[in-house]
Amino acid sequence: MADRTVADVVVERLLAWRVPRAFGYPGEAIAPLVDALDRTGGEPAFVPARHEETAAFMATGHAKFTGGIGVCLATQGPSAVQLLNGLYDAKLDSKPVVAIVGEDISGPLGGAHQEIGLSRLFGDVCNQFVRYGRSPEHVGALLDQAFRTAAATRSPTCVVLPRQLQEALVPDLQTYAAGVMTATPGEPLARVLPHEADLDAAAQLLSGGQRTAILVGQGGRDAAAEIIEIADRLGAGVATSLLGKPVLDERLPFHTGVLGEVGTPAAAELMGGCDTLLMVGTNDPWTDYFPMPEQARTVQIDIDGRRIGNRYPADVPLVGDAAETLRALLSRVRGRPEQQWRATVESAVDRWREVAAERVAAAADPVNPQLVLGELSARMPGVGAVTVDVGSVLYWYARHLVLPPGVKAQLCGTLGSMGCALPYAVAAKLAAPDQPVIALVGDGAMQLNGLAELITVSHLWQQWRDPRLVVLVLNNRDQNGMGGGREPSADPTHRRPDVPYAGWARLLGLHGVRVDRPELVGAAWDEALAADRPCVLEAVVDPAVSLAPPEPAFADLRGLYAEGAPARKVREQVEVTANAEDLV
Numbered sequence: 001m002a003d004r005t006v007a008d009v010v011v012e013r014l015l016a017w018r019v020p021r022a023f024g025y026p027g028e029a030i031a032p033l034v035d036a037l038d039r040t041g042g043e044p045a046f047v048p049a050r051h052e053e054t055a056a057f058m059a060t061g062h063a064k065f066t067g068g069i070g071v072c073l074a075t076q077g078p079s080a081v082q083l084l085n086g087l088y089d090a091k092l093d094s095k096p097v098v099a100i101v102g103e104d105i106s107g108p109l110g111g112a113h114q115e116i117g118l119s120r121l122f123g124d125v126c127n128q129f130v131r132y133g134r135s136p137e138h139v140g141a142l143l144d145q146a147f148r149t150a151a152a153t154r155s156p157t158c159v160v161l162p163r164q165l166q167e168a169l170v171p172d173l174q175t176y177a178a179g180v181m182t183a184t185p186g187e188p189l190a191r192v193l194p195h196e197a198d199l200d201a202a203a204q205l206l207s208g209g210q211r212t213a214i215l216v217g218q219g220g221r222d223a224a225a226e227i228i229e230i231a232d233r234l235g236a237g238v239a240t241s242l243l244g245k246p247v248l249d250e251r252l253p254f255h256t257g258v259l260g261e262v263g264t265p266a267a268a269e270l271m272g273g274c275d276t277l278l279m280v281g282t283n284d285p286w287t288d289y290f291p292m293p294e295q296a297r298t299v300q301i302d303i304d305g306r307r308i309g310n311r312y313p314a315d316v317p318l319v320g321d322a323a324e325t326l327r328a329l330l331s332r333v334r335g336r337p338e339q340q341w342r343a344t345v346e347s348a349v350d351r352w353r354e355v356a357a358e359r360v361a362a363a364a365d366p367v368n369p370q371l372v373l374g375e376l377s378a379r380m381p382g383v384g385a386v387t388v389d390v391g392s393v394l395y396w397y398a399r400h401l402v403l404p405p406g407v408k409a410q411l412c413g414t415l416g417s418m419g420c421a422l423p424y425a426v427a428a429k430l431a432a433p434d435q436p437v438i439a440l441v442g443d444g445a446m447q448l449n450g451l452a453e454l455i456t457v458s459h460l461w462q463q464w465r466d467p468r469l470v471v472l473v474l475n476n477r478d479q480n481g482m483g484g485g486r487e488p489s490a491d492p493t494h495r496r497p498d499v500p501y502a503g504w505a506r507l508l509g510l511h512g513v514r515v516d517r518p519e520l521v522g523a524a525w526d527e528a529l530a531a532d533r534p535c536v537l538e539a540v541v542d543p544a545v546s547l548a549p550p551e552p553a554f555a556d557l558r559g560l561y562a563e564g565a566p567a568r569k570v571r572e573q574v575e576v577t578a579n580a581e582d583l584v
Contacts, residue, residue: 006139007036007166010100013143014044017069021045021430022100023058024073030102032166033073047430047460050452052079054423056086056099057412061420061427063095064410065385069150070097070427076104077116085417087125087156092414093218093243094304096150098143099126099158102166122158129157136168152189154304192303194318194325202299202316203332209276209297211341212236215259218243218413219281219302219322224405226326227280228252235336237274237345239267241284242398243413249405253346258398260286265550266352270345272553279314281322283307285414288552301325356399364542366516369393369474372539373400375522376438376472379529380404384436384468385428387411389421391442393474395547401440418442419449422471426456429469436468436529443475443496451504454536458508461534469534473501478543505536516540 010033014022021044026034037046049055052074059070070090074083080101090097101118122130129149133139139161146157194202206212212234220227224247231238231254239259240247248255257264259271263286271277271291279300290312300314301322308317318325360374373396382404388397388411403409408428412420425439441450450471461467477496502512511531515524521539528535 004170004172005032005036005166006133006136006161006168006170007032009136009140009170010143010161010166011036011040011044013140013147014071016144017147019044019069019071021047021062022071022073023047023049023055023062023427025049025052025055025075025079026073027075027079027102029075029104029163030073030100030166032163033100033102033161046073047426048456049423049426050455051449052082053085053419054449054453054456056083056097057089057420057423058086058427059097059099060086060090060093060095061387061410061424062431063090063097064093064424065408065428066431068096069147070095071100072097073100073102075102076118080116080118080121084121084125085415085419086423087122087158089412089415089417089420090156091125093412094154095156096147096154097156098146098150099156101158101160102163103160104163118158118160126156126158128153128155131159133159133161133165136165136170139165139170191324192320193328194320198316198318199325199328199332202318203329203334205297205299205316206230206234206276206278206329207334207336209234209274211274212276212278213270213274213291213296214238214278214280215241215271215282215284216244216247216280217241217282217284218247220244220247221281221322223280223323223326224248226323226330230278230326230330230333233330233333233335234276234278235339235342236278237270237342237348239263239270241282241286241413242394242411244282244284245398246403246407246409250402253349254342256345256349257352259284259289261289261549262395262398263289263550264352264399265355266345266348268550268553269348273344277312279312280326283310283414285311287311289550291553359548360400362545364518364545367518367521367539367541369396369476369539369541369545370400371518372472372474372521372541373397373440375525377402379522379525380407380438381436381468381529383407384438385409385425385432387421387424387428387437387439389439389441389445390416390418391444391474392476392478392547393440393442393472396474397440418445421445422450422453422457425469425471426453426460429464430460433464434466436466436470439469439471441471441473443473443477443499443501446471446473446501447496447499451499451501454505454508454510457534458510461510467533468529468531470528470531471505471534471536473536473538474541475499475501475538476541476543500538502536502538505534509533511535512538514538514540 056072059072063070150157239256256266256270259267277296277298299316301318305319386409421439429437502514505512528537
């Protein structure tokens with residue numbers, strides 16, 4: 001090919017790996033690659049973000065919503081530094097992302113302006129693979145290795161390409177591959193099943209349990225039918241991690257909701273009362289809400305053996321794909337005709353739903369944020385995606401938004417970084433432009449980067465077949481960032497500035513709705529979801545509404561255990577409590 005440059009080779013490899021778009025912030029050191037992407041006419045496309053951090057979040061959001069490999073671009077120095085937050089999100093939530101970083105080494109002694117040691121900078125977050133491009137003929141193979149590693153390890157990788165190398169002509173060598181054999185990133189590269197002996201041991205343990213709890217994480221995706229079947233077989237109750245919330249239909253009578261500080265009392269009670277625990281694809285960090293040490297015998301299923309026993313001791317570890325491993329267990333597990341435990345769990349779920357309805361209906365000044373999520377729950381589209389930011393909105397999402405089966409939802413689950421929801425929403429919308437997307441954001445995250453990324457939305461939205469991207473901003477003017485029952489400070493310097501979020505949207509040519517009266521919240525959602533363009537729904541909410549974290553089960557015994565009480569004594573007290581009628 002005449003005048004074929006390294007930048008052209010990069011574009012070819014993106015196409016070979018089925019990458020539809022790359023997110024980034026343009027700069028001199030990456031300009032040849034951006035120009036090459038622009039020449040393709042949009043396949044793959046370059047999507048400019050307003051900041052490198054949000055570009056990395058978009059790449060991670062793409063990986064989370066599509067199962068494909070996300071790609072982000074940046075230049076050296078501060079631009080590269082600003083990728084780190086989004087890349088750590090990918091690392092901690094096990095998503096494949098490739099960062100391509102340009103470097104300008106045109107100084108008289110070969111040094112780079114804004115020089116930072118990129119190998120060291122990315123050495124932790126991209127610890128599986130960080131490489132420099134050195135020669136034009138090797139760049140294609142280098143990129144293939146980066147993509148292959150990201151897919152195989154479900155983690156971010158990094159390739160550094162000097163600008164001069166991007167512009168270099170590629171020798172006219174025999175093409176070694178027009179494409180590469182790619183597996184679906186994030187999924188097992190092969191059929192992975194535990195050993196027969198381990199499956200037998202797990203089935204024996206589960207069949208012998210009297211009070212079984214199942215904790216489901218994001219690794220349970222595509223295994224909903226198997227999870228429900230084994231729950232019915234064992235008479236078990238189910239709870240989920242935050243990342244596992246979209247896996248199962250939350251309307252199931254034995255679904256206790258999300259576990260942890262942001263979750264429900266029913267989920268905490270399930271963990272407090274169980275004697276057997278089945279963990280499916282979860283690395284949930286809310287360990288205070290897990291069963292007491294030695295309380296429950298545990299089977300843990302995970303495709304990554306490094307995660308087994310990471311949060312709670314596993315009696316039987318099963319390294320394998322969730323759906324196939326559960327199917328293998330179902331052929332071995334005995335049914336439990338006695339359903340007293342299931343009835344107890346369902347009673348706890350019924351009580352929680354009554355409490356949740358009371359919380360949604362409670363008066364507030366001016367609007368109860370739980371009401372805002374409750375009204376959305378009644379109007380959720382049956383398809384599409386939800387993205388959630390960090391802050392008090394996470395609590396209301398976890399408890400009060402019931403996701404219809406099939407609706408995807410993502411958040412920065414393990415890293416817990418603010419500013420992820422709007423970049424995720426852009427990535428989700430670009431991946432499925434014919435489906436609605438709803439971003440749930442607090443005013444802190446909106447001021448952090450959301451106001452800027454609305455510019456990206458205003459730039460892109462007319463390309464979407466379904467123009468609906470609704471950004472809910474819970475405006476509580478609380479500098480703490482969480483609200484949660486504190487009375488707002490009378491000192492204006494301690495409160496977050498009150499920004500006209502809906503007005504800013506209208507200035508950008510988007511739709512904007514502001515609501516500060518509870519009786520108008522439902523109508524505000526109707527207007528936002530019916531808009532002919534993206535919409536910011538600004539809800540002025542009360543920061544004094546309590547977050548009300550559920551009490552961890554056996555909290556008093558945890559303290560006793562931490563103070564060095566003999567394990568035997570703790571077990572005896574657990575057994576006494578577990579047999580109490582008011583356990584759940």
